[in-house]
Amino acid sequence: MRMILFxxxxxxxxxxxxxxxxxxxxxxxxxxxxxLRAAVREGxxxxxxxxxxxxxxxxxxxxxxxxxxxxRMKRPDCEAGFMLDGFPxxxxxxxxxxxxxxxxxxxxxxxxxIEVPDELxxxxxxxxxxxxxxxxxxxxxxxxxxxxxxxxxVQRKDDTAEACKSRLAKYHSETTPVLPFYEGQxxxxxxxxxxxxxxxxxxxxxxxx
Ligand code: AP5
Numbered sequence: 001m002r003m004i005l006f007x008x009x010x011x012x013x014x015x016x017x018x019x020x021x022x023x024x025x026x027x028x029x030x031x032x033x034x035x036l037r038a039a040v041r042e043g044x045x046x047x048x049x050x051x052x053x054x055x056x057x058x059x060x061x062x063x064x065x066x067x068x069x070x071x072r073m074k075r076p077d078c079e080a081g082f083m084l085d086g087f088p089x090x091x092x093x094x095x096x097x098x099x100x101x102x103x104x105x106x107x108x109x110x111x112x113x114i115e116v117p118d119e120l121x122x123x124x125x126x127x128x129x130x131x132x133x134x135x136x137x138x139x140x141x142x143x144x145x146x147x148x149x150x151x152x153x154v155q156r157k158d159d160t161a162e163a164c165k166s167r168l169a170k171y172h173s174e175t176t177p178v179l180p181f182y183e184g185q186x187x188x189x190x191x192x193x194x195x196x197x198x199x200x201x202x203x204x205x206x207x208x209x
Pocket of ligand 1: 011012016032036053054058059060065085086087088093124125127128137139142158193195196197200
């Protein structure tokens with residue numbers, strides 16, 4: 001299976017990706033946000049360039065992100081399929097992905113759009129906490145962590161109310177215009193992202209079947 005998880009910041013893409021991987025363990029999870037945060041942590045040239053864009057809630061330039069994904073897709077763990085999370089995020093990224101897939105002789109099966117209204121997003125983003133040891137995602141209110149790990153959880157630098165506004169604005173202006181590209185190919189499945197994560201997971205599985 002080759003799919004894209006699409007949706008606004010805080011829609012639950014990372015949360016649902018973890019659940020999807022439990023049911024589809026043979027496919028690779030390619031999150032551009034995770035890849036860019038790893039580059040920032042490692043202090044690579046890419047990480048240094050990406051950091052200021054990410055902190056401000058801006059998009060990282062297309063050329064940097066496209067190269068990152070196209071190289072990553074060549075690794076053997078993508079042969080059985082992959083789930084792109086947070087990519088493509090602009091029309092030029094979608095076009096570059098299309099070209100890379102055509103060169104590789106493969107195509108996408110699904111684009112799953114997790115829909116959550118803007119007014120719910122700020123709470124989801126500002127309450128998010130990440131476990132740096134396992135990458136698990138929690139929420140102070142909606143998905144509280146076990147007490148024994150609560151002290152080691154961290155908050156992302158871009159999870160402020162201010163950066164969230166900018167990320168949402170970018171989603172509407174730069175990212176949603178990607179959808180008609182895939183709607184034309186009959187790949188888009190809209191899923192209601194409001195409700196418990198387990199309910200959203202069931203809706204996604206239904207959309208994929
Ligand atoms: P990225 O890491 O991709 O962030 P994002 O798309 O903004 O998405 P998030 O990770 O914020 O949210 P999510 O949908 O994964 O939600 P989650 O499951 O964590 O990108 C970060 C930055 O990197 C970008 O701003 C940009 O600068 C750069 N970047 C990345 N890709 C790029 C690209 N292709 N081009 C250019 N720049 C790029 O859930 C959020 C919270 O809600 C959690 O606390 C969770 O516990 C909770 N939650 C989840 N589901 C539910 C539910 N059903 N009900 C209640 N709470 C829920």
